[in-house]
Amino acid sequence: MTKHQKRLSVPKSWPVERKTATFTVKADAGPHGEEGVPLVILLRDVLGYVDSKKEARYALNQDSVLVNGKAVSDEQRPIGMFDILSFVERDEHYRVFPDEGGRLTLTPIEADAADSKLGKVVGKQQVTGGATQLALHDGQTLQLDDASEYSTKDSLVIDNETNEIVAHFPYEEGALVTAIKGSHAGQVGTVAEIQVTAGSGNNTVVVEQDEDSYETIEDYVVVIDEKFTGDDE
Missing domain, CATH: 2.40.10 (Thrombin, subunit H)
Known part of the structure; x- marks a missing residue:
């Protein structure tokens, strides 16, 4: 299986120039499916914090780059909509957000806002034992004893450390x-x-x-x- 991705065929949401070169980095398996952008692209092409995959690996080995509150070591880890990207040594925090045109951009946020992330409910089903499982847009799942107030298409704010729901935004008129x-x-x-x-x-x-x-x-x-x-x- 090829380790490269042709620039002309990347999803429209990827923040890469399509005609500057033939290939770019291919995302590893993980959250967000095919829409996930390899972390190294954000570090190198968007932020300019590294010049190569080798530099990205070194930075990640220092445990100073966090995704949704957790240190990551894979420079090709997929990053997608509403993920939180934090740089410990720089005290910088960003939320991945779509701009006009659909490209994913990094929106600066305060440190206290980096403790949780937004997830869209895309699935809801009862599982063994009677609990209800909610599936979010990025592949994360939550099991709740009582999920009666939550519906598909709602959005939830999830604490990055405890995985608890800290806010609920229903999908309805006026939202x-x-x-x-x-x-x-x-x-x-x-x-x-x-x-x-x-x-x-x-x-x-x-x-x-x-x-x-x-x-x-x-x-x-x-x-x-x-x-x-x-x-x-």
Whole structure:
């Protein structure tokens, strides 16, 4: 299996230039599936903190780079939407957030905001023993004795150390959302209407902005809180 990824075929969310070279780094298996960006790309191409994979490996071996509160050693570890990237020695913290156009960007955040991350509920099922398992967009799962208040398409804020739910944002009319795919990717607004499509078609949602609105596929939006946009910094 090849260890390289052609730049022209990387997901649109990857923050890489497509015509500067033929190949870029391929992500290892892990969270976020094919959408996950190799950590070394963020360190080298976005932040400019390293010049090569060798330098990235050295930095990671110092346990000074944290992803969602945990030290990482794999420079090709996939990084994706709403992950928290922290640099201990620099006292810098970033949240991965989609910009307008859908590319993943690093939004600076304060240290206290780096203790938790946002997750979209993409699955809910009962498991052996009677507990309910919630699956989040990045592959993380949570098992709860009572998950009656949570539904798919809701968003949860998860403490990075304890994995406890510290905030819950229901998917409903009036919720603040950001589009993560499609022509409106990166745009933030309020859900004005949820349109249920009969049959196997995609449900759609109308999102209101200051003086405008747009319609997009329901699966393309994620419920957020105002602080997740970075506008409060």
